[in-house]
Amino acid sequence: MKLLVCVSKTPETTAKIAFTNNNSEFDTAGVQFIMNPYDEWYALVRAIELQEANGGTVTLINVGTADNDTIIRKGLAIGADDAVRVDAKPGSALFVAKQIAEYAKGKDFDIIFAGKETIDYNGAEVGAMIAEFLDLPFISFASHLELSGNVATVSRDIEGGTEVLEVATPFVLSASKDLAEQRIPNMRGIMMAKKKPLNVIPPVAFEDLAVINSYELPPAKTAVKLVNPEDMDELIRLLHEEAKVI
């Protein structure tokens, strides 16, 4: 089976969020980058598990510039067979999805995996967009996936519950927690990753329809009001009269 996993690069979770160039760009100075956790921990690992059980290949794809190669090599060290980098700045979700769809078109991937969202732009859009470009079914927020022949049974997280769905390959899926268990690359994986193919391909032309003009930081929180632990009536009064939330 042929599996494709879309991975994104995001700032590390404790990174300081600041902006530059008149608040029009994210300030990357001193920021550590990681593979988006949903892509790495769940989507990639579940794809590798399926490959281990059924044979075939796991290809990892990223849209980004050469400084993304570190996280791509990490994905190869975890167990992907080969990788593709579309050599372009990922301008928007639509841009990224278009590039990935162009690559995947006609290559007969059985399942295309994405993470449920990235932890920087929190859009959750890329998977759905790829599915539409390729006219494939899309299952979002998958927390469980079993395959029997070409039929997949997938649990999908919904508000306050889960849907159990059945779909035939090919399809696109976005991974949420529980789809797999995070894997730490071992020494052998890291050594092998150095020799695995990483193909760099040029982007296709595309005009963005949604652009970010500027960023700002949320207003600073006012100092916490401490309430005497013996006086919970006072806390209730504050929540009722001042905060007006109860």
Place this chain on the structure above:
Amino acid sequence: MVLVLAETTKGKFKKAAFEAVSYGYQTAQLLGTECAALVLGTASGAEELGKYGAAKVYHVQDASLDNLDSQVYTAIISELVGKLEGTVVILSHSSTGKSLLGRLAVRLNAGSVAGVNSLPSVEAGVFKVRKPVFSGKAISEFELRSPNKVLSLMGNSYQPKIVGAPATVENPNVSVPARRIKVKEVKRVEGITPLPEAELVVSAGRGMKGPENWGIVEELAQVMGATTACSRPVADADWRPHHEHVGQTGIAIRPNLYIAIGISGAIQHLAGVNNSKTIVVINKDPEAPFFKAADYGVVGDLFEVVPKLTAAYKKFKAEQGG
């Protein structure tokens, strides 16, 4: 036109549906156009959406639409939008809306913004709208440059307002394609407001020491009518079910009130809850980072404080006559 997808659960409109219609109505006012609502699948009371500003309600009453199939929903919405250039489609930022947004953007050749939390601005024909990014640590302003646009509205960020009377419900003549995704089962926790929709949330962390101690948290939540949540290590250790895990790698929520009990307030936890309107932190460590993000803080032992808070709430309710 502004077209709003009004979501239902088991045939009843979600609060998010009224929020989205109200938001759609205001957006239509800004653009000098009309707002229509779309209801897919079994639902009762669709005319009520008129009260929130829908001039027209389209209801495709086909039971195969009771659960999402993003291809089917996209086909119907794009057929309704049709060849009209310049439609703004408004979705809820829910498991349904999030799954549709990107698809619709591609199909309608539309710029899209996921999870907006305030009204757009339209000046000299330039359409701008804001949304939180970096898990709530910043806000970005998007400009949409296409005639069609798709937005998803963050839950609990726009107050529904009654502005009119019930609307006429029309059964539009659209084709409903066959589903490619089969629903085998839908499992729901009954009787509890799901976390992403909850206005009151009581959340607890590792300070609880073990799952056997959760009774006091559940009791507080129960008397308040709140939904329970937890920190990541608590879900990882299976002290609590995974769907309760909030934070950067769990669910992001923005209730009116978030009560954090025995949670240190790590940056990854805050990322999922820092958009809550009011935050109360109960922690015995006055240096816990959560206090910096809190509106109200109680420095004390949770095993003593929580039962007192529950008792105080019961007293308050009794005084309120409820």
